[in-house]
Amino acid sequence: MPVRRLLAISDLHLTHRHNRQALLSLPSYGADWLICAGDVGDSLADLAFAWDLLIPRFDRVIWVPGNHELWCREDLAQADHGRGADRYARLVELCQAYGVLTPEDPYPLFVGRGGPARILPTFTLYDYSFRPPEVAADQVTAWAWEHGIRARDEDLLHPHPYATREQWCHARVAQTEARLSTLPDEPGVKRILVNHWPLRDDLVRIPKVPRYRPWCGTTRTEDWHTRFRLDVVVTGHLHVRATDWRDGTRFEEVSLGYPRQWGEGREIAHYLREVLRDEPAPPGGRGGPDWQRWR
Numbered sequence: 127m128p129v130r131r132l133l134a135i136s137d138l139h140l141t142h143r144h145n146r147q148a149l150l151s152l153p154s155y156g157a158d159w160l161i162c163a164g165d166v167g168d169s170l171a172d173l174a175f176a177w178d179l180l181i182p183r184f185d186r187v188i189w190v191p192g193n194h195e196l197w198c199r200e201d202l203a204q205a206d207h208g209r210g211a212d213r214y215a216r217l218v219e220l221c222q223a224y225g226v227l228t229p230e231d232p233y234p235l236f237v238g239r240g241g242p243a244r245i246l247p248t249f250t251l252y253d254y255s256f257r258p259p260e261v262a263a264d265q266v267t268a269w270a271w272e273h274g275i276r277a278r279d280e281d282l283l284h285p286h287p288y289a290t291r292e293q294w295c296h297a298r299v300a301q302t303e304a305r306l307s308t309l310p311d312e313p314g315v316k317r318i319l320v321n322h323w324p325l326r327d328d329l330v331r332i333p334k335v336p337r338y339r340p341w342c343g344t345t346r347t348e349d350w351h352t353r354f355r356l357d358v359v360v361t362g363h364l365h366v367r368a369t370d371w372r373d374g375t376r377f378e379e380v381s382l383g384y385p386r387q388w389g390e391g392r393e394i395a396h397y398l399r400e401v402l403r404d405e406p407a408p409p410g411g412r413g414g415p416d417w418q419r420w421r
């Protein structure tokens with residue numbers, strides 16, 4: 127019997143034809159589980175394409191939403207798929223119809239190599255709190271615009287029924303904290319949290335677009351790794367693949383990214399990261415700022 131592995135990838139961005147074509151050549155992984163940490167694509171059709179392809183290749187698929195799935199792109203005839211929380215509900219419905227686990231499902235127990243582990247898929251969004259202290263909250267988009275940065279979320283990611291994306295974020299954070307707080311103690315069972323956006327500001331490393339930072343998360347999740355005793359946190363969104371350690375928790379950024387951000391002769395299979403691999407501690411110990419960049 128082959129050993130079951132827990133694999134992860136995010137930011138497949140299947141709206142791009144190149145990524146879509148590349149996914150077609152993914153082999154079958156038998157008993158392995160796959161985490162898709164958001165930005166699968168910009169449309170419900172992209173999501174359906176992914177599940178049609180991935181469901182037969184993995185024993186189980188787990189998904190959390192990214193900002194791209196939440197976009198309402200009129201050019202992709204998305205108007206009938208709802209806005210904001212309604213759209214999120216549609217996405218969850220579609221995943222559940224395929225048997226894909228979402229943040230709205232019971233937290234599954236992974237049993238296999240490196241496990242057992244409780245997997246915690248979450249959806250938290252961002253609230254513009256990842257910004258330098260001297261930039262006021264109401265100045266943050268102007269500050270980003272000084273460098274020509276304006277996230278497309280501003281036009282395409284509706285917060286409905288909330289007035290703002292911050293309010294939606296805060297509601298999601300509160301709801302998720304309430305759920306994580308009631309997790310039972312399971313001795314010997316690891317905890318793996320999955321979210322599209324990074325949990326901590328100090329993990330946002332985007333040298334090419336540093337002022338995109340406000341759209342990358344919320345400081346309200348800064349201590350979740352210690353507070354909820356997480357062993358591994360799997361995220362995407364940054365399109366900068368990395369492994370970091372904070373306070374004994376391993377943070378994995380598992381993005382594929384846009385066509386120009388991966389490849390160089392490698393197939394998508396190369397980017398599936400094993401979450402529960404035996405990871406040696408970095409030279410500076412497991413608390414430090416050491417990080418590993420993945421090519």
Ligand SMILES: [Fe+2]
Pocket residue numbers: 137139165192363364365383
């Ligand atoms: Fe992305």
Ligand SMILES: [Fe+2]
Pocket residue numbers: 165192193194322362363364
């Ligand atoms: Fe994203």
